[in-house]
Amino acid sequence: MNPALDGVRVLELGTLIAGPFCGRLLADQGADVIKIEAPDRPDPLRDWGQAEVDGHHFFWTVHARNKRCITLDLRSERGRELFLDLVGTADVVLESFRPGTLERWGIGPDVLSARNPRIVLARVSGYGQTGPHSRRPGYASVAEAVGGMRHLNGFPDEPPPRAALSLGDSLAGMFAAQGVLTALFARERDGGPGQVVDVSLAESCLAMLESTIPDYSATGHVRGPGGTRLEGLAPSNLYRCADDRWLIIAANQDTVFARLCTAMEQPELATDPRFATHTARGRNQDEIDAIVGDWAAGHDADALTALLEAAGVVVGPVNTVADVVLDPQFLARDMLVPHHDEAIGRDVLGPGVVPRLDRTPGSVRWAGPPRPGTHNTEVYTGLLGLGEDELKQLGADRIV
Template sequence: MRVLELGTLIAGPFAGRLLGDMGADVIKVEDPKRPDPLRTWGQGERDGHRFFWTVHARNKRCITLDLRSPDGQDLFRRLVAESDVIVENFRPGTLEKWGLGYDVLSEVNPGIVLARVSGYGQTGPKATQAGYASVAEAESGLRHLNGYPGQAPPRLALSLGDTLGGMFAVQGVLAALLSRERTGRGQIVDVALTEACLAVQESVIPDYDAAGVVRGPSGTRLEGIAPSNLYRTSDDMWIVIAANQDTVFRRLCAAMDRPELADDAQFADHLARGVNQDELDEIIGAWAAKWPLAELLEHLSAAGVVAGPVNTVAEVVADEQFQARDMLVPHRDERTGDDVLGPGVVPRLTGTPGSVRRAGPPIAGYDNAAVYGDLLGVTDGERADLRERGVI
């Protein structure tokens, strides 16, 4: 499958990354005057290079193309004729303004699947408003559920709304491609960041509609789900113990040398533990505080209790489980020839596994010759003319 990735920053490029990981030929299209700002993002830096781009542009070929120019639009239509999927995350109406709406693109290629990721979707009263992940998380109610009661709702230190939007876009693309196998026709995949954030909120809406419950933040635990919380160990580390299932709770009680708790009316089943979770957390917290983290993890694992440490990235990189499952893989920096670790491919497929074949190309237009020359037959002289006129 060939994917044309338009747009910048996170949601669209993340969707393109996921498709590229699974083997698609992803061609990222950048404006020759305004390349993707993601090239300069990331908190870490080495030799003037930042690493957000390394991961989100991996497994892609990068070309430059001015979609505002008639010649650029003509080249794009030629690319569409040779492709299966387009992923874009412009404000709704942008492609139409350039004469590249789905009506035009589907005439060029009836099987084309157009995935459109935007703040509010392609329709509705807010459709034309700009949207970012942080605002989508807030407007969808997702941010309201985070943090502690009475405090400002914090964000996860990631662009979660963009990531969710990209994942739902890929889900839609795969469904649309499956439909195309039956019908021969492509379609539009319309993803709103706000709706992607809304979709993961479990029973929040029916809890409100049916019972008038306005769920709010609950700190380190979930209200009514116990025990499932953070506990501090004797060496001042944090451990998550998740034993809210009846059978697992009984194993935890045995591991604590408190088997009678499993039959106590206050804690005997899920509902009772939810009502009395403050008292239960206090009991478990006092017990966990007597153990060093490593010993406690070993003890709980042997007892069949679900538990884990709160790792920093340094501990994640050293984790034997992640290493064993190739979740820490080298990305070859074509600019320097060096390797830098990045996240592996999820999910793992046994028959057609994905892979990291290259890091993000180091400069905009890095693959112009290969794509325009090999795919479209544009000659060296024609490319030189297009480049001089700012089309590519």
């Protein structure tokens, strides 16, 4: 059975994380994603990642997987002509430039839709294509702050830290993939034209704020950082065990809390007026956290995990990546898969495909191609029908 997006062609422009992450998600499900890099300015993501082998980094290995990579100078007239020829064969154009860039190059939405009325144009930017801040550059760190997410992280009265990941970029990439699939569905349902999918990093962070906006609108309440817990949600926290390992114990639901109380051999806590309901536990959060914390401190983490799992209480360790790659659940579900990295000539592990589809599953077919223009011949001669001599001349002219 072919993967779900087999037959969908995506032209990926732009660099770094948000747009390429969207492209990766689509490619994982079988889309033919053609990554376009400038001949003299490859995607900086090729050099990102904290670890390296012989100067090679691994961000690219994962985020460019399953993509065909070509080079093309979109700033040149001939490059734009070739790009529009590719647009005529495609379903989606995905770009993550600052708003106005495509228009400045003469390949804005009107030009693309004139060449291919069914094209879906996904545009990922810091603040969106409109509004007073639209022309500002945007990175995930700022988007997380502007969108309200960063303020909620960390501990009260301390500087709000960031997660050691580019969450704003990844959220925008996920929303962009959702938008692309939604637009493709609407196009096929209506038999009509494509449309523009406008995704903002800042808005992607704002969209994750749960009830914080209506809470403020209705009551003036400004939610703040909760440290290792969420205020009003108890017990659901990080607890240190006797062997100095940390466990997350989440028993804030009434039925689960009752099971925790039984496991703790303190069943009377489940009917104690201070803790009998979700609201009551929220009001007495410090007290119930202290009780659970004292109890957890008397057990080793493995023994406590086994006890709580047997009791039907939600519990889990705080895994490092070294723990994650050995986790039997992730291994059983193919969430840790080899990527053959040609740059170092061997396999490295990477994340599996999410979500899993049971009838038309996605897969990791190859790692990010190590060289810009790896698929130039395959795409330009096979897809556009250019001759080899013409392709060589385009290379000599630095068009490709």
